[in-house]
Structure formats: C-alpha cells, structure tokens
Amino acid sequence: MKLRFAGTGDSAQVPCFGCDCPACQRARLLTCHxxxxxxxxxxxxxxxxxxxxGRMDLAERCERQRPAAILLTHYHADHxxxxxxxxxxxxxxxxxxxxxxxxxxxDLHKNPGILDFRPGLKPFRPLTLGxxxxxxxxxxxxxxxxxxxxxxxAQRIAWLxxxxxLPGATERFLSEWQPHGVVIDATHPDSSDTPRNHNNxxxxxxxxxxxDPARTWLTHISHELDASMMTGSxxxxxxxxxxADGLEILV
Numbered sequence: 529m530k531l532r533f534a535g536t537g538d539s540a541q542v543p544c545f546g547c548d549c550p551a552c553q554r555a556r557l558l559t560c561h562x563x564x565x566x567x568x569x570x571x572x573x574x575x576x577x578x579x580x581x582g583r584m585d586l587a588e589r590c591e592r593q594r595p596a597a598i599l600l601t602h603y604h605a606d607h608x609x610x611x612x613x614x615x616x617x618x619x620x621x622x623x624x625x626x627x628x629x630x631x632x633x634x635d636l637h638k639n640p641g642i643l644d645f646r647p648g649l650k651p652f653r654p655l656t657l658g659x660x661x662x663x664x665x666x667x668x669x670x671x672x673x674x675x676x677x678x679x680x681x682a683q684r685i686a687w688l689x690x691x692x693x694l695p696g697a698t699e700r701f702l703s704e705w706q707p708h709g710v711v712i713d714a715t716h717p718d719s720s721d722t723p724r725n726h727n728n729x730x731x732x733x734x735x736x737x738x739x740d741p742a743r744t745w746l747t748h749i750s751h752e753l754d755a756s757m758m759t760g761s762x763x764x765x766x767x768x769x770x771x772a773d774g775l776e777i778l779v
Contacts, residue, residue, distance in 0.1 A: 529660070529680040530571040531711075531777045535583055536747045536770075537563025538715050538726070539606040544751045551754035564773055565606040566689055566748040568711070572680055575658045579676065579687055581624075586610025587617060594619070597657050598643075600626030601689060602673035603633040615641030625649055627664070627672040649674060652701060663705075665698045667691035670725050677705055683779045685709040686741075689748045692723050694735055707741050709779060711771070714746035717756035729753060729762060736768060745771040 542563035543552035555561040565582030575596040583589070587610070601607055603626070611624070612634065621644040628648040637645055649655065649664040651674070656662075663677040668691050675688040675698065686707040688694070694702075712735060715726035723731065726748060736744045744767060756762060757770065764770070 529678075529683060529685075529779045531685065531779055532569040532571070533745070533747065533771045533773060533775045533777075534567040534569050534578075534589070535564035536566060536749055536773050536775075538566070538748050538750045539604070540750065541565065542749070542751045542754055547751060549751055549755045550758050551751045554758070555751075555754075560772070560774075561754070562773060563749060563751075563754075565609075567607070568687060570660065570678065572659050577657060577660065580607040581610040581614070582606040582608060583610050584613075587614045590614060590617075590622075595622055598622060598624045599662065599676060600624060601667070601675065601687075602627060602669060602671045603629050603631070603636075604671060604690070605633060607690075608633045608636065611636055611643060615639070615643045617642050625655065627674045629672045652697075663701075665701060666695050667698065668693050668695060677702070677707065680779070683708050685711065685779055686739075687711045688735075689713040690715075690726055692725055692727055693731060699735070699738070702739055707739065708743070709777070710736060710739060710741045710744045711747055712736065712744060713748045715748050715750050715753065717750075717753045718762070719756065729756075733765065733768070736765075742767060744768045745775075745777070747771045 543555040568579035570577045578598045654663045661679045665675040667673040684707045714732035716728035
C-alpha cells in the first residue's frame with residue numbers, strides 16, 4: 529500500500545493570501561513548502577483511492593489515473609470543491625463514499641454527473657474496496673465527519689482529519705486496533721486560542737502518545753503552525769513528522 533499526501537494544508541492553505549509571515553514568504557519562494565487542501569491518495573494493486581477531493585486540479589489528477597473510489601471525510605468546501613468540476617466528466621461512474629449529511633455541499637447530490645454518491649457510511653462498520661478494508665471512525669468537527677482505519681491485510685494506518693480531540697469510542701477502537709501509522713490533524717500552534725474544530729500541536733501529540741503508533745504524520749497544517757515550527761521552539765518526538773504535499777509513503 530502506498531500513501532501519497534496530495535495536500536497537507538488547512539482551508540487558508542500555505543501561503544495564505546495577504547500574509548507575510550515567515551512561512552508564507554518561504555512558500556512563495558519555494559514551492560516545496562506550499563500546502564494545498566488536505567487530501568490523500570492510496571494505491572494498492574494498481575487501483576487508486578482518493579481521500580477527500582478539495583484540490584482544484586482534481587480532474588487533471590484523475591485523467592492520469594482514474595480513481596476506483598473517493599472517500600470523503602466531510603462536506604466542507606476545502607474537502608470537496610474539486611468534485612464540482614470532476615462530476616461533469618465522461619466515462620464510468622466513480623463511487624464516492626462519505627458520512628450522511630443531508631446538506632452536503634452546494635448541489636453535488638442534486639447534480640452528481642459521473643459521481644455515484646454513497647453517503648451514510650456507518651461508524652465502525654468496515655467497507656471493502658479491492659484489497660483494502662476501511663473502517664469509518666467518528667470525529668469531532670462542526671459537520672458530520674469521519675476518519676478512516678485503513679488496512680491492506682498486513683499494515684494498518686489511521687487517517688484522522690478534521691478533528692479536535694477524538695471521540696471516546698474512536699480512541700478505544702484505535703487503541704485495540706493498534707495502527708502502525710497515524711495521519712492526524714494538527715492545524716494550530718500551541719499559542720493559538722482554544723481550538724474548536726481542529727487540534728493544536730499539543731492535542732495531536734497527546735493523542736499520538738496514547739495510541740503509540742510506530743510513525744505519525746501531522747497534516748491539515750496552517751501557516752501559523754509552519755511559522756511556529758520554523759523557530760525550532762517545538763521539536764517533534766521521534767517518529768512524528770510534518771507531512772508535505774507530494775510526500776509518498778510505502779506503508
């Protein structure tokens with residue numbers, strides 16, 4: 529199983545429009561430090577499965593390799609806006625799985641085009657896609673939101689974004705499931721106000737300490753967190769790293 533980080537930023541992205549903080553200045557000069565909307569790609573046995581669809585170049589990406597399915601964590605615009613263009617494509621329908629949300633986003637459900645929406649995934653009820661088993665996990669967010677426990681028969685990785693903390697049932701599941709790797713929301717630096725919808729760095733690290741995976745990648749990163757990390761004042765524990773757009777992991 530190969531995991532690629534298609535995007536690792538929050539809704540403002542990096543660089544953030546109009547901001548001249550050190551992280552945004554660096555990202556304007558060096559494209560390797562830019563962060564697009566948070567999204568992932570899983571490849572296994574020649575099939576591509578997307579996690580979220582917020583990148584505006586999504587249709588171009590899918591032309592290179594048509595996805596077997598798309599998993600949505602939730603329907604905030606920065607996680608689905610790429611579908612607004614992709615849906616008017618041609619060819620076989622693409623299954624799109626996600627949480628039950630009557631409001632969805634814009635008119636995607638009313639005018640799905642080639643997208644075969646299959647909302648209403650049941651928490652903790654596994655879904656099989658090719659050689660993958662995916663278990664939806666409830667998360668704490670302002671819209672109905674799911675994370676995913678992803679297993680290929682040998683390795684286990686948990687995708688936990690967007691969330692502030694973890695619901696008790698989700699953390700208990702993960703403690704028993706014992707993921708080898710965790711991808712987790714770490715949007716804010718510790719100096720920010722009390723988070724409402726996303727973890728700050730300390731909250732993410734506390735969750736990681738309790739779950740004790742071998743490796744962790746922090747994602748949904750704001751320009752404020754990038755700027756804070758540039759100062760060197762918050763070294764990360766061994767096995768924990770900031771994800772980057774385009775980073776590929778062979779799990």
